[in-house]
Structure formats: C-alpha cells, structure tokens
Amino acid sequence: MTYDLYIGDRTFSSWSLRGWLMLEKFDLPYSSHMIGLYGGTMAQDMAPLAPATLVPALQLPDGEVIGETLAMAETLAERHPDKHMWPTNPSARARARWLCAAMVSGFSALRNECPMQLQHVNKGFPVSDALAKDLTRLEQLWDHAALASDEKGPWLLGSYSLADVFYAPVCARIIGYDLPVSDKARQYCNTTINDSAFKAWRAEGQKVTYDPFPYDMGLETQGWPVD
Numbered sequence: 572m573t574y575d576l577y578i579g580d581r582t583f584s585s586w587s588l589r590g591w592l593m594l595e596k597f598d599l600p601y602s603s604h605m606i607g608l609y610g611g612t613m614a615q616d617m618a619p620l621a622p623a624t625l626v627p628a629l630q631l632p633d634g635e636v637i638g639e640t641l642a643m644a645e646t647l648a649e650r651h652p653d654k655h656m657w658p659t660n661p662s663a664r665a666r667a668r669w670l671c672a673a674m675v676s677g678f679s680a681l682r683n684e685c686p687m688q689l690q691h692v693n694k695g696f697p698v699s700d701a702l703a704k705d706l707t708r709l710e711q712l713w714d715h716a717a718l719a720s721d722e723k724g725p726w727l728l729g730s731y732s733l734a735d736v737f738y739a740p741v742c743a744r745i746i747g748y749d750l751p752v753s754d755k756a757r758q759y760c761n762t763t764i765n766d767s768a769f770k771a772w773r774a775e776g777q778k779v780t781y782d783p784f785p786y787d788m789g790l791e792t793q794g795w796p797v798d
Contacts, residue, residue, distance in 0.1 A: 574601040575630040577620060579608040581776030583785060585687040585740030588772060589640045590627030592736040593647055595768045597654040609785065641675055644733050658728050662719040667734040670716055670727065674737045681705040685744040689773045690784070691792040696748040703751075709741065710756050725762045739763050746796065765797055 576594060578587035594601040606616045606626050620628045623638035629646070630636050637643050648656040658664045680701035698706075713727060722729025727738065742760035745752055752760070763769060773795070 572600060572632045574599060574632065576601050576603045577606050577617070577623075577626055577628040577630070578603055579606050579613075579626040580779065581772055582689045582779065582781075583687060583776075584608060584626060585682075585743070586625070586640055587627045588687075588740050588743075589736050590629060590643055591772060592739055592768060593640075593644060593656070593733065595771075596731060596736065597647070597651065597656055599647065599651060599654070609781070640737070641671060644671065644736070648733065655730075656733050658720070658722075658730070658732050660719065660721050660728075663716075663721070663728045663732075666716045666719045667728055667732050670712055670734045671737045673712060674741065678705045678709065678741070681709070681741065681744060685748045685750070686786045687740045687743050688747055688784075688786045689743060689776055689795065691795060692746065693748050693788050694791045694793060696750070696788065696790060698751060706745075706750060706752055710753060713738075713756065713759065725759070727759070735763070739769060761796075770797060 574594060576590055578584060578591060581587070591603065593599075607613055608626070614624075617624055617626075617628070620630070620636050620638075623636050625638065627640065627643070628636055628638050629643045631646075637646050644656070648654070658667050680699060684699060684702050685696070716727050716734065720727075720729040724730050726732065727734045742763035744750070745757070745760045746764055764773075
C-alpha cells in the first residue's frame with residue numbers, strides 16, 4: 572500500500588511541505604511527484620487528478636484523490652490510528668485541530684506578505700500592523716495549545732502531531748524573514764527547521780536554482796541558519 576503525493580517546488584510551496592510531512596514524519600509509505608508550479612505545466616500536470624487543481628494532492632492506494640491539507644490530514648489519521656497523528660489526550664487533540672483550522676483560514680497577512688522561501692534570511696523586513704497582529708495571535712494560540720498538553724516535549728503539544736505539520740511553513744516564514752517573536756516562539760521555530768525531515772525537504776529544494784528568484788524582496792540577505 573503506497574500513497575502518491577503530488578507536490579510543488581520545495582523551496583516555495585508551503586502547502587506541499589505540509590502534505591509531505593504528514594507522510595514522512597509518520598512513516599507512511601508514499602511516492603512523491605512534482606507538479607510544475609513555475610514551469611508553466613501545472614494545469615497539464617494536475618489534469619489527471621481532477622477535480623483537484625492545487626498542490627498538494629494525495630492519491631490513495633485505491634485511486635481516490637484527496638485535495639486540501641485538512642482533508643488529507645483527517646483521512647490519513649483515520650486510516651492509520653496507530654500512528655497517533657493527532658494527540659491522544661482529548662483536550663490536546665481538540666486544540667490541535669483548532670490550530671490546524673486556524674492556520675488554513677487565517678494569518679492572511681503573514682502568508683501574503685511573507686511567501687515561504689527556504690533559500691536565505693531577509694534582514695530588515697518591514698513588519699506591517701496586520702503582520703504584527705498575526706504574530707501576536709500566533710503566539711497566543713501556541714501558548715493556549717501548550718496548556719492542554721500532558722506531555723513534555725519541544726513540539727506544540729509535547730509530542731509531534733499534525734499541528735506541527737501545519738505550522739512548519741509558519742516557522743519557515745518567521746526564520747526566513749527574521750520576524751519579531753518571543754524567545755519561546757523562536758525556539759520552537761528553530762526546533763522545526765532543525766528537524767531531520769524539514770532539513771531533508773529543504774536540501775532537495777536547494778538542488779533547483781531560479782533566475783530570477785521568485786520572491787526577491789530587495790533586502791539584505793544572509794544564509795539560512797542551518798546546513
């Protein structure tokens with residue numbers, strides 16, 4: 572039994588990163604397939620997966636295609652209860668689901684103003700009022716989630732869960748734009764980008780070069796903080 576995961580460019584596709592982490596971090600069998608986000612072939616590449624039109628898309632072993640990361644997450648958790656993709660504690664599980672839903676439906680300033688890119692760190696990025704509000708809300712939700720956990724650990728709810736999958740690209744944005752967050756939040760972001768799975772994803776993305784670079788902010792940059 573193998574899943575087929577269709578993803579976009581690893582350096583930039585935040586949603587693809589989420590889909591990939593669901594499979595990679597929970598040791599589920601899969602094959603990944605690249606969709607041409609920047610090569611002009613996206614519509615053609617996605618056509619066999621209709622009605623899915625965006626990455627990631629997940630094809631189940633029986634051929635069923637699932638779009639949207641929340642649907643993918645719930646489907647995989649249901650099919651693999653032994654993997655404990657959601658926290659086992661009911662309160663923690665409820666808050667993890669809340670976190671994931673909040674990520675999908677909110678933080679528009681963070682997502683729009685700071686497109687995910689895993690190449691470098693932008694220095695001196697201007698933080699708008701809307702972005703500052705998103706960062707404050709983000710930390711509020713992260714702190715609220717931690718209070719529900721009966722486990723100790725470096726992740727949002729102690730042990731790694733789907734909540735950490737959904738917020739991995741957020742951590743990449745905070746690092747990639749050197750955004751102002753608390754020491755506690757930055758520590759969590761550093762844990763995320765230093766995780767072996769995240770580093771493997773980024774390393775694959777770095778094999779591809781872009782000229783011009785899609786998200787050049789015209790700012791001074793420095794190297795990504797991990798190798």
